[in-house]
Amino acid sequence: MNPPTSESAAHLITLLASIMLVLQLLLVVQRMLVANIRVFATQSLLLAAIAAVVGYAYHAPHVYVVAVLTLAGKVIFLPWWLERLVRQIKIEQEIDAFVNVPAAMLICGAQTVLAYIVARPITSLERLGNNTLAVAIALMLIGFFLMINRRKAITQVLALLTMENGVMLAAIALTTYGMPLVVEIGIFFDVVVAVMVLGILVFRIRETFASMDVSKLNELKW
Amino acid sequence: MENLPATLLNLSLTGYVLGAVAGVLFLRAEKLANIFTFGCASMASLCGVVSSVMVLVTGAAAANQSVQLLPSLIPYIHFTIRVDPLSAFFLLIVSLLGFALSTYSLGYAKGFFGRKNVGVLGAFFNALLLATVLTFVADNIWLFLIAWELMALTAYCLVTFDHEEAETRKAGVLYFIMAHIDAGCVILGFLLLFQASGDYSFASLHDIGAQMSSGKRDAAFLLFLIGFGIKAGIVPLHIWLPVAHPVAPSNVSALMSGVIIKTGIYGLIRVLFDFLGTPPLWWGVTMLTVGTISAVLGVLYALMEHDLKRLLAYHSIENIGIIVMGLGAALMFLHTGHTVLAALALIAGLYHTINHASFKGLLFLGAGAVLHATHTRNMEEMGGLIKRMPQTAFFFLIGAVAISALPPLNGFVSEWLTYQALLQGFGTTDSLMRLIFPLSGAMLALTGALAAACFVKAFGITFLAQPRSKQAEQAHEVSGSMRFGMGVLAAACVALGLFPTQFVQLLDPLTQQLTGQQISAQLSLANGLVLASLTEKSGTVSTLGISLMFVCLLPIPFALWLVFARKSKTRRGPTWDCGQRGLTPQMEYTATGFSKPIRMIFKALFRPRRDVQREYEFSPYFATTIRFESHVEEVFERRIYQPLQILILRVSRQIRALQAGSIHAYLLYIFVTLLSLLLLFAR
Numbered sequence: 042m043n044p045p046t047s048e049s050a051a052h053l054i055t056l057l058a059s060i061m062l063v064l065q066l067l068l069v070v071q072r073m074l075v076a077n078i079r080v081f082a083t084q085s086l087l088l089a090a091i092a093a094v095v096g097y098a099y100h101a102p103h104v105y106v107v108a109v110l111t112l113a114g115k116v117i118f119l120p121w122w123l124e125r126l127v128r129q130i131k132i133e134q135e136i137d138a139f140v141n142v143p144a145a146m147l148i149c150g151a152q153t154v155l156a157y158i159v160a161r162p163i164t165s166l167e168r169l170g171n172n173t174l175a176v177a178i179a180l181m182l183i184g185f186f187l188m189i190n191r192r193k194a195i196t197q198v199l200a201l202l203t204m205e206n207g208v209m210l211a212a213i214a215l216t217t218y219g220m221p222l223v224v225e226i227g228i229f230f231d232v233v234v235a236v237m238v239l240g241i242l243v244f245r246i247r248e249t250f251a252s253m254d255v256s257k258l259n260e261l262k263w
Numbered sequence: 264m265e266n267l268p269a270t271l272l273n274l275s276l277t278g279y280v281l282g283a284v285a286g287v288l289f290l291r292a293e294k295l296a297n298i299f300t301f302g303c304a305s306m307a308s309l310c311g312v313v314s315s316v317m318v319l320v321t322g323a324a325a326a327n328q329s330v331q332l333l334p335s336l337i338p339y340i341h342f343t344i345r346v347d348p349l350s351a352f353f354l355l356i357v358s359l360l361g362f363a364l365s366t367y368s369l370g371y372a373k374g375f376f377g378r379k380n381v382g383v384l385g386a387f388f389n390a391l392l393l394a395t396v397l398t399f400v401a402d403n404i405w406l407f408l409i410a411w412e413l414m415a416l417t418a419y420c421l422v423t424f425d426h427e428e429a430e431t432r433k434a435g436v437l438y439f440i441m442a443h444i445d446a447g448c449v450i451l452g453f454l455l456l457f458q459a460s461g462d463y464s465f466a467s468l469h470d471i472g473a474q475m476s477s478g479k480r481d482a483a484f485l486l487f488l489i490g491f492g493i494k495a496g497i498v499p500l501h502i503w504l505p506v507a508h509p510v511a512p513s514n515v516s517a518l519m520s521g522v523i524i525k526t527g528i529y530g531l532i533r534v535l536f537d538f539l540g541t542p543p544l545w546w547g548v549t550m551l552t553v554g555t556i557s558a559v560l561g562v563l564y565a566l567m568e569h570d571l572k573r574l575l576a577y578h579s580i581e582n583i584g585i586i587v588m589g590l591g592a593a594l595m596f597l598h599t600g601h602t603v604l605a606a607l608a609l610i611a612g613l614y615h616t617i618n619h620a621s622f623k624g625l626l627f628l629g630a631g632a633v634l635h636a637t638h639t640r641n642m643e644e645m646g647g648l649i650k651r652m653p654q655t656a657f658f659f660l661i662g663a664v665a666i667s668a669l670p671p672l673n674g675f676v677s678e679w680l681t682y683q684a685l686l687q688g689f690g691t692t693d694s695l696m697r698l699i700f701p702l703s704g705a706m707l708a709l710t711g712a713l714a715a716a717c718f719v720k721a722f723g724i725t726f727l728a729q730p731r732s733k734q735a736e737q738a739h740e741v742s743g744s745m746r747f748g749m750g751v752l753a754a755a756c757v758a759l760g761l762f763p764t765q766f767v768q769l770l771d772p773l774t775q776q777l778t779g780q781q782i783s784a785q786l787s788l789a790n791g792l793v794l795a796s797l798t799e800k801s802g803t804v805s806t807l808g809i810s811l812m813f814v815c816l817l818p819i820p821f822a823l824w825l826v827f828a829r830k831s832k833t834r835r836g837p838t839w840d841c842g843q844r845g846l847t848p849q850m851e852y853t854a855t856g857f858s859k860p861i862r863m864i865f866k867a868l869f870r871p872r873r874d875v876q877r878e879y880e881f882s883p884y885f886a887t888t889i890r891f892e893s894h895v896e897e898v899f900e901r902r903i904y905q906p907l908q909i910l911i912l913r914v915s916r917q918i919r920a921l922q923a924g925s926i927h928a929y930l931l932y933i934f935v936t937l938l939s940l941l942l943l944f945a946r
Contacts, residue, residue, distance in 0.1 A: 139927070155938070155942070159941050182938075185930070185934050186934070188930050189931050189934055197926075
């Protein structure tokens with residue numbers, strides 16, 4: 042069974058993926074916490090849209106499940122939960138970073154280039170759209186960089202979630218319209234649980250150190 | 264009917280699962296937990312005994328097929344089991360011992376009522392038996408490794424059952440570390456095999472050694488020797504054994520000494536004889552040497568012990584050494600192409616394996632009964648128990664005679680077979696083999712003599728003379744189920760001793776599978792009444808005949824008494840006490856005193872240190888108090904493990920500098936690694 046590759050679907054997917062990358066860069070620059078969460082929600086919405094397009098254009102019904110899960114979890118539930126957390130612990134909105142914005146942008150640019158280099162030998166395996174895999178790898182690398190760059194635990198949670206978006210995108214782009222459903226659902230629940238745990242951790246860090254700065258965790262070292 | 268063994272095996276596995284579940288369900292109801300967990304375990308192991316015997320007797324081909332136990336949930340990981348003759352033999356060992364131990368535990372676990380949670384004990388006990396059975400019947404690398412790890416973990420939980428004691432926790436940690444070094448080596452070894460075969464099933468690994476380069480084959484051999492050797496407890500990898508076995512509850516000690524260390528032997532046989540193909544000479548030489556050293560050192564250290572269970576643990580090292588000697592000799596014969604002799608040596612090793620399981624299990628159960636009654640493991644505080652617990656003493660005596668390799672019991676048969684294998688090796692041409700076989704034979708003789716001395720001490724100090732402490736004085740016979748458990752194993756010892764030719768027939772499918780020879784017909788003479796070593800000329804022995812002789816000779820003293828002494832006067836008086844006022848326990852021979860000559864002879868090894876302080880008032884001949892301390896050096900701990908430990912700690916301290924305690928730094932490490940790997944390899 043080899044469904045016809047719809048030209049327009051491929052274009053649409055490339056477009057959506059590139060917007061995801063742009064949003065990722067926006068996350069690096071954006072300094073307000075709630076805005077960050079909403080950018081992430083939008084990015085996840087685009088991922089859900091890509092999944093839906095794949096499901097529709099290639100008659101792969103199980104990818105719809107991924108789309109619905111993404112929509113429910115990462116567009117609605119997690120952003121809502123994170124915003125509630127932000128409101129509950131009343132943290133200031135400003136995000137501290139280690140690297141200033143221009144330097145961060147340069148680093149992200151370099152990472153995107155690296156992602157393209159890395160993805161080049163395997164683009165022949167790519168089935169959907171152009172450069173989707175490169176974008177996915179770029180999302181992961183930038184997400185990783187975000188995790189290192191941010192001081193506060195809650196922003197690291199966000200960074201982890203964007204990395205996971207990258208993983209999902211790669212899965213949809215590279216394999217036969219997504220990994221086995223079991224694996225995808227597994228990853229999804231992993232992430233939800235991780236975020237829950239991290240959320241609790243944020244509370245604890247704040248209680249213990251009266252701050253959310255994870256750099257202070259090294260006081261725990263003996 | 265065709266599938267009866269397989270059905271019984273499934274029943275047995277289900278029984279263990281049920282027992283484990285029952286233990287968890289009845290966490291709060293100790294009496295129910297006791298009955299259900301150990302009841303399930305004994306039923307399950309009884310099924311296992313019947314199943315394995317049927318496979319061995321009929322060679323049931325139906326069981327010798329891969330069966331999927333559970334649907335595989337994850338790609339590549341299949342839960343397939345297969346009972347080939349080798350698996351069936353080890354299944355017999357674990358089930359036989361499992362049956363005796365479970366019934367014993369029904370009484371033994373009552374000692375924990377109100378003190379410890381019996382449900383936990385029963386659940387882990389069942390889980391350990393299940394994991395061990397799975398290890399023996401696993402038909403692919405994955406299931407084997409899963410079962411192997413499960414076994415290590417449940418055994419850890421059982422060893423640390425008395426976790427309130429600091430000594431127990433320390434022993435548990437040592438066992439945990441050693442078990443994981445061993446698992447690591449085994450995994451690496453299997454990875455090497457997998458590299459050559461590309462498939463996980465054991466069937467595909469058969470003779471895989473032929474397709475491997477000799478370097479990789481040797482590496483695999485060494486990895487497996489270390490990995491399985493740690494589990495088996497061969498010197499110098501034995502250090503966990505005398506530490507971990509004594510602190511566990513006695514039924515668990517018996518299981519660990521009887522079966523768990525045999526999983527190492529099973530692994531060695533499976534890998535060396537089934538997977539790695541025709542061995543180079545040095546494999547066999549290594550095994551034989553290591554086995555000989557283990558046997559001699561094990562018994563020497565056992566002699567120095569006055570903790571009853573530690574003494575037994577050191578004897579496990581000795582017996583594992585004897586088994587490994589048999590395996591090593593078999594490997595050497597395979598190298599030279601003497602398959603018949605290889606089969607003989609293999610039979611000797613296998614026979615000793617089941618013998619050791621039965622008599623060591625019996626001895627640990629006896630020690631457990633003594634512990635149950637006196638609440639001490641120190642032999643110096645026992646004594647006189649033969650009057651207070653006569654049946655336990657009798658069973659312990661049977662175990663002691665068996666382990667000392669005295670005819671007509673089973674230890675004698677297998678050691679005799681080992682001697683025969685070693686001595687016949689002298690006839691082979693290779694000069695190295697001509698040298699090494701008689702040497703190890705001589706060492707085996709030394710081992711046997713020392714073992715006998717050791718059990719004269721163990722039995723004499725524990726059971727004979729007068730009680731040395733209040734606890735020993737108040738000891739009482741243990742409950743019926745405990746005696747039944749010991750009785751089963753004692754019966755096994757006697758049966759294996761009296762009917763060797765019949766038992767050797769059961770081993771035919773094994774030697775056929777591993778060496779391509781069936782030699783039971785050559786081993787039996789005169790309708791199976793006499794055991795011969797291949798030819799009549801090289802040696803024959805009949806344990807049945809020996810015991811018949813004992814039975815015939817027994818009435819003679821009575822007859823003489825009847826004839827000559829019946830009329831003479833009988834006088835009863837106290838034992839002569841050298842003019843002192845009555846015999847007291849203080850005058851008795853101590854365990855330390857008994858082993859002193861041997862401590863002196865092997866001074867170079869033991870490096871004994873003693874410290875005597877005496878205080879006196881008038882003259883040095885009338886001391887008021889004497890303080891005596893005596894230590895022997897534990898060579899391997901001091902010379903190998905302590906330096907290693909210091910080295911590891913030092914390196915760890917250096918590495919610790921990397922751990923700044925900052926999440927950002929950790930993330931950065933990962934990130935930099937990822938980026939550099941991408942840059943390096945992703946072109």
